[in-house]
Amino acid sequence: MKVLIADDEKIARLTMQKMLESFGYEVFAAGDGAEALTIFLEHHPNFVVTDWMMPRMDGITLVKTIRAFAESDYTYIVMISAREDKSDIMEGMQAGVDEFLSKPVDRDQLRARMRVGRRIITLQETLRHRIRELEEANRHVKKLQGLLPICAYCKNVRNESDLWQKVENYISEHESDVEFSHSICPDCYEKHVKPMEEKMRRKKEEAEARKVLELSQSRS
Amino acid sequence: MADIEGSRVDRSRLEEIGMGDTEFTRDIIQMMIEDGRERIRLIREAYKEQTWETVGREAHSLKGAALNVGANSLAELCASIDNTVRKLKTTIEESMLDEVESEFELVKNELTAIVSELNS
Structure with a gap:
């Protein structure tokens, strides 16, 4: 996972970098908020560990800007600060800070905060994956919703391109999980199939009667 | 690095940030000395100009650097x-x-x- 550090104080920056690298993170470092933003947009780190007071762009502005981008991947933000007033913490939280750490950064506390961040990021990723699956399922369901024009006689339906097609073709195109097996319902059997069978039976009897007649004429 | 009575530097902090890397610890100390000197010069200059x-x-930056190497006072x-x-x-008074x-x-x-101890 990638971490971006933003701190104008060189020693703090280097010590944090060394700690984070020892935890196994890939670390990018910036000396102020503006530089941090440039690196953020280029490398999309999973974490941002930032100081509050920095030249060019302070930590709060950096956090607000990052949150305004609202990327699909969640960025876990840790604010390093000596500011511990309730109002400062509220301001930080409202800007989008996830966690605070006081100066100087304690190695064990930093490691613990990063672990919490990893858990949150993993949960967010799982949640996003689930939402994608649900959206996909919902998209399939929606395809068969709404008003569908159907011919009162032939029962063909009009599709989105204003073309009339057989209902089974329409459904097969719009819901790939559906397959049709053709059959005949009892009513249609009585209405269509039975008369046809009767007609065929009569034709067969007529043909046989004709054959008998022809045979008796040829003998006489 | 054992703590000495009346010490101005918390050596356990240096051990914490150095993580056994003496070269890194030396670099950080050198940086602190140079950075501190420069910050004090800038504070004096700004004081004269009353900015x-x-x-x-x-002073805030020097505080951050000092905390990082364990110079708590x-x-x-x-x-x-x-x-x-x-x-x-x-x-503030100049005495500060x-x-x-x-x-x-x-x-x-x-x-x-x-640093001398680390080099020996």
Whole structure:
């Protein structure tokens, strides 16, 4: 996972970098908020560990800007600060800070905060994956919703391109999980199939009667 | 690095940030000495010009660096200057700068001794 550090104080920056690298993170470092933003947009780190007071762009502005981008991947933000007033913490939280750490950064506390961040990021990723699956399922369901024009006689339906097609073709195109097996319902059997069978039976009897007649004429 | 009585530097902090890497510890100490000297020069300059925002900002930076190498007394003096000029919006006596400078000299000497220990 990638971490971006933003701190104008060189020693703090280097010590944090060394700690984070020892935890196994890939670390990018910036000396102020503006530089941090440039690196953020280029490398999309999973974490941002930032100081509050920095030249060019302070930590709060950096956090607000990052949150305004609202990327699909969640960025876990840790604010390093000596500011511990309730109002400062509220301001930080409202800007989008996830966690605070006081100066100087304690190695064990930093490691613990990063672990919490990893858990949150993993949960967010799982949640996003689930939402994608649900959206996909919902998209399939929606395809068969709404008003569908159907011919009162032939029962063909009009599709989105204003073309009339057989209902089974329409459904097969719009819901790939559906397959049709053709059959005949009892009513249609009585209405269509039975008369046809009767007609065929009569034709067969007529043909046989004709054959008998022809045979008796040829003998006489 | 054992703690010495009257020590100006918390050596356990140096051990924590160095993580056994003596070269890194040496670099950080050298950086602290050079950075501290420069910050104090800038604070003095801003004090003369009465640009209190700069006095506070530089004191704040020196405080951060001092905390990182375990120079806690120096950090406290810097925090006091920063709070006075930026939070309380009042001016400071020059004696506060003298105190910071004296403390910095003690810190610098101790850090230099630690570097010698690391080299030996």
